[in-house]
Amino acid sequence: MKKLLSIAIAAAVAAPMAVSADTTIYGRLNQNLVMTDNGTTDDWDIEQNASRFGVKGDEDLGNGLKAIFQYEWSVDSSDAGTLGGRLAYAGLSGGFGTVAIGRQWTPYYGSVDKTDINQVNGMNDTYIGSVRVGNALAYVSPNFNGFSAKLALVIDEGGAEDLNDDFNDWTNLSLDYANGPLSVGVSYLAANGSTAATDGSMWGIGAKYSFGNFALFGQYEDADFEIYNTLKTAAETADVDEFAIGAEAYFGNNTVRIKYGEVDKAADVEHWALGVQHNFSKRTMVFAEYENTDTQGAADVDRFGIGLRHDF
Template sequence: MTQDPPYRSPMFNLGVSAMKKSLIALAAVAASGAALAQSSVTLYGVADVAVGYQTKNNDSQARAFASEALNNGTSRLGFRGVEDLGNGLKASFNFEQAVNLANGSASSGYARAAWVALSGDFGSIRAGRSTSPANHARGAWEVLGDPNYSVVANQFGYAGSGSRNDAQLLYITPSFGGFTGQAAYIFEDNRDGNNAKYELALIYKNGPLAAAINYADADDVNGSGTDANGLDLGVSYDFGSFKVAGSYHDGTFYERSGFSGQDYKGFSLGASVPFGAFSLGLEVAYEDKSDTTDAVVEAKYALSKRTFVYGVYGYNEKSTGKNGLNARPSDWGKDNFGLGIRHNF
């Protein structure tokens, strides 16, 4: 005797159909999730504002400072992303724009960073506007972390130039026992009539020791017939209870407002001491051609891993030194005091 199949209501059949569709949807989401895991975009930034006092060109200023010489860093908003292309190859990008916390204004375009890169076992190749090998070398050893009020940058720039290059082709090697090399090239036709420019850097970071040497060269700066170059050599050692650093600089300034074509030579010494969440740092830089000495004292207190308050005193001996040479950038005063807060997100 054959039994009748169990009765299934229309609602049951609809429920089975809906469950099948849900399982298909979940499978699609899982598949897309696997794809999304290979690519990511991160929004990040810095918010930094200070109040301070500055004696500048025989004028005293007491005001808020944002993205200026008395700030620890320049406030910024950026996007960076990476995509895993498989076989160890990755594509990445970075767009970064400065923001002024005093008035809410932003720089025109992504003037801090605008680049795309490919990386793999061979290292990384980056194309676009980005930080220079000289900037990366400086960040390896400077005890204060290359803040806006760095007297090393104030006296010597970055191998005689700024910290970024437009239309830069940059190659960064993999690390070999703590050593990495960098080479950058900027084509002549991207330099508004100037000759091509190149930069080289060799950086070593391993345990408490960090050292870097970098060189930059640019011929016929601004059509003046002057060939400019710059050499930086720096080293630091972290003893645990304190950290020390020293550097040597020699070259000719180029692409630096008010200084182009002027020779420079000198050295810096620095030290920092941590006391738990508090740290105290000092840097002194002497430039021989203008016979001037600059110094900065920095105190920082970490409120968290991403937020700290800081106090700074910066001294710049004079605006014009020996033989009438420029000795101070236009945005620095002689005596500078600041108290600020920085949040990284």
């Protein structure tokens, strides 16, 4: 109830600002009906995927300088509850680039995870990196003929990301290139932990190429530490490698997508997914997807889902 009240208050406060061109209220509702077959039971559930409510904007400070902000909540739209914060940052933007402080997208995610194309909840790709992180100081460079750089430092004494007594607990640097149909990103992330379980690094590369009514995606990752790796367990200490490829075809208002990926770890994972999507408009779509996940030493897991998504 308190979380719902906080969102209602935020909406009421932000509503008068919405008439200004520099402040935007936005959101997404993504409702799914999903069947999961784990080899033992078949379960049907109503779920949501990345539903959200947010406020973002900027203020012109003159001389080419702007103040920027964004506050975004994740919302459990399947039962009108909330899941918590997704983004919360403020910063300055100008000819020098952008500097922001708070909870943000990691540079690694934006540069590497090119196969994150599914709409149904739980139909994830084989990506093993971090997505968002709090207590971050980030810099995004200007674009130089298609090239740009992103740097993030996690500075957290005593929080969930606190790994040691140094100034920064981890460092993430990404380099990106985008020009016409091609986009490529490479990223390196290092955790400065005080123990073997919290110290290590990972790197990855991702690419997307569009041509005609088609697009191809690909990514590769190598990780050798525990704490920010969602597919590792405390018992695993060896490197984890991941690759994934995917494709989309566009026919009018319809999209067909397919992807395949593997994770090389103690219990190897093989994953593939197929989906179709129809866009009623730029903001409303329906979709159906199927995936199979084969984990070494365990039964296959099959998932099928249909859904409706509306953005505002």
